[in-house]
Amino acid sequence: MTETIDLASPFKLPCGAVIPNRFLKSAMSEQLGTRHHDPVPGLARVYERWAKGGVGLNMSGNIMIDRTALGEPKNVVLDDQSDLAAFRNWTRAATTCGSHFWAQLNHPGKQIPSFLAKEPVAPSAVPLGRGLEKAFNTPRALEESEILEIIQRFAAAAALAKEAGFTGVQIHGAHGYLVSQFLSPRHNQREDQWGGCLENRMRFVLEIYRAIRERVGAAFPVGIKLNSADFMKDGFSETDSMAVVDQLAQAGMDLIEISGGTYENPSMMGSLKNQVKESTRNREAYFMDYAEKVRRVATAPLAVTGGFRSARGMQAALDSGATDFVGLARPLVLVPDLPQRVLADPDYTLDLASPTTGIKNLDKSLGIGLVWFEQQIHRMARGKDPKKNLSAWRTVWMQLAGMGATSFKRRRA
Known part of the structure; x- marks a missing residue:
């Protein structure tokens, strides 16, 4: 008999860790770091609520590995200057009811707003395009010694995450941040061992994975968020992505979460909805077609994030065999106990809000x-x-109260 797999089914990762169900709370921007870039106490309250709501795997928002390289003003940073007591308070709450809680580790590369860095770093000195040049400064190309240092920063942050009570880590390799920049021929135009052919462009992420694994051991979950494609001419292609997934799977990656897009073409923020076929929209998940292709060539566990709105759509994704986890982000913001509701009602459907001030330019400037x-x-x-x-x-006024004039400085695409 074929085993029935539903959203409540546990899943055993290659490292041996068991996730209690198939609901993955995907990373979102929180902007809840202190002045010292430790997590504010309220973050524990938020993640405890998601854990009690039935999420099997809680993924943190961006945790930066270098406090001199912030993607946004109130990012949380995990390094040797961090207050681990504040992190432990967060991890205790987020692992309530048996939920896993992983730290998403990131370096923004050149995706640092100009008001945060005069000269960001990147694989090559290639600026962001599509009108972002004014908001994001042209980067300086990294020296090889700096590349090696960043790899070790990822590993050090992972070791600290384990010490602080996280049950796993996720490398942010998507959305145009530094790992994504190295993978993209559009942004990585190096002529040394870190650029050029795909084998060289993927060296950075593979070395990060190996360095992390060396520090945390074989039994600690290590995953990655990876673009299916950048959806940009001369960018990271679907063919490239599948080859990288295959190599990561062979290296021992425990979970690959599929997303897509960059600041220049932010598909992860929903812009992909208008670019996909009607049949894809009906399936809800933006990246399911890609996941089905990946499943044929790679054995690593997969998670698909983006687009899920109904219990039937989530179960259908599992039934297809293309994904092992259903990734949810904004739906969990509005309905923190969404997993429990979905399991209780197979007809459950959520309508997601599309907020607007009615002034297009204001909406865009504030994001x-x-x-x-x-x-x-x-x-x-x-x-x-x-x-x-x-x-x-009301959101505009709350944003102004919290961030002042910085609210009008572009920090995202």
């Missing part, structure tokens, strides 16, 4: 679609419930 959900997370951090009818204008 209203991003900050509206950030503010909902901030409400939960204060012990309040999400507010589905939260006014976009």
